[in-house]
Amino acid sequence: MSNEDARVARTRADVSRTVRRLLAEEGWDAVTHAHVARVAGYSKTTLYTHWPSRADLLRIAVESLGDMPHAESTGDLRADLVAEVTxxxxxxxxxALDKVLMALAQQGATVDEIGEVRKALVADGERHIRHLLSVTTDERRRDAAVQMxxxxxxxxxxxxxELPDDRVIAEAVDILLGGLGEA
Amino acid sequence: MSNEDARVARTRADVSRTVRRLLAEEGWDAVTHAHVARVAGYSKTTLYTHWPSRADLLRIAVESLGDMPHAESTGDLRADLVAEVTxxxxxxxxxALDKVLMALAQQGATVDEIGEVRKALVADGERHIRHLLSVTTDERRRDAAVQMxxxxxxxxxxxxxELPDDRVIAEAVDILLGGLGEA
Structure with missing residues (x-):
């Protein structure tokens, strides 16, 4: 990696982190080139040069999330579902994945490239739970279960x-498994 | 109602409708005083005078939704749940209730008044399904069922x-009722 590449990579990491923090704390409205530049400590020109649109700022923030956290499978379906929902x-x-998803929903409908970023993030997020629910062979029934x-x-x-406490998550998993006949 | 009151009421109705349309078609970013004024055919000054902040524009849009649509109860729990989810x-x-909820989530976290508008809208939206699910006496189990x-x-x-088709909704209701022991 050249010095120039290294500098851009560092800038990208700083800017991505700042975008995620602003999304979490102040919402999408706060993610403007001027505000991100000020908070991250770069010039507006630098930001506009590398990431001309607000959608670009959102895209690098999502890319910087890396793979979604998933729980290790134990083979116990109930425990695995509870762990995955948790x-x-x-x-x-x-x-701040909820804020990220809402920003993507807003931008994804109008910016094609963001639609792709959103699709990839959601597919990665749902991959594990879809696999766990492959005990359900009917496709629509499985879709319903995943969304529940x-x-x-x-x-x-x-x-x-607000977020659900552990008991609400456990109740949901028990209702689901009971309804799927897997309890 | 004086002429002046009637004029403000008409302006409010026009502006509310425009905010809802822009939210649905272009997202929250499009809901600026300048853009709403242009599309609704009023001056920016008029908008700023009555509704100084973007949160005010969102508030009157939500107020103009009126009561949430609900299905009539038939007494058949399965049919009533399907109708209510539909x-x-x-x-x-x-x-565009999804876009409205996402805009409220973004603004509600930072603007108190919008937090109240959001709470009232969600309470009205959930009222009927919470009533249907009062067959479930455990509070956390009912919370889980409502969110599912x-x-x-x-x-x-x-x-x-995207939105679920009728079959996915029916599958979800069947899973829920099976899991609650109400199938």
Missing amino acids: AFRTAIEEL MSGVVLCPAVMYG | AFRTAIEEL MSGVVLCPAVMYG
């Missing part, structure tokens, strides 16, 4: 700005 | 920009 809650707490598990965490975040 | 899907299709039903509609809207 990992989603952790991603909201630690990575996501909903227990994402709905209170979007609707009240 | 009514939520209709509210997203026709009122909301999730079937809201999660695909937020994550993929």
Whole structure:
């Protein structure tokens, strides 16, 4: 890596981190070139040169998240589902994933490139729970089950700005497994 | 009502409708005083005079939604749940309720008054399904069930920009009722 490449990589890491922090603390409105530049300690010109649009700032923030946190499988379906839904809650707490998803929903509808970033993030996020729920062979039934598990965490975040406690997550998993005949 | 009151009421209705349309079609970024004024056909000064902040524009848009659409109860729990979850899907299709909720989530965290508007809207939206699910006496189990039903509609809207078809909604209700021992 040349010195120039190293400098750009460092700038990208600083800017990505700042975008994620602003998204988490102040929301998407705060993610402007001027504000991000000021908080991250770079010039507006530097930001505009590398990432001309706000969608670009969002894209590098999502790319910097890395792979979504997932729980290790134990082979016990109930324990694995509880762990996976809890990992989603952790991603909201630690990575502001709810804010990221809402910003992507807003931008993804109008910016094609962001639509792709969103699709990749959601696919990575759902991969593990879809695998766990492959015990359900009917595709629509599995889709319903996946969204019910996501909903227990994402709905209170979007609707009240709150997250479910461990008992609510456990109840949801028990309802699901009972309904799927896997309890 | 004086002429002046009538004029303000008409302006408010026009502006509210425009804010909802822009939210639905272009997202929250498009809801600026300048853009709303241009599309609704009023001066920026008029908008700033009555509704000084973007949060004010969002508030009158939410107030103009009126009561959330709800299905009539038939007494058949399965049919009533399907109808109620479908009514939520209709509210997203026709009122862009998903975009409204995401804008409220963004503003509600920082603007107190918007936090109240959000709380009232969500309470109205969930009232009926909470009543239907009062067959479940444990509070956390009922919370889990409510969020699972909301999730079937809201999660695909937020994550993929898509809505579930009738079969997915029916599967979700069947899983829930099976899990609650009410099938």
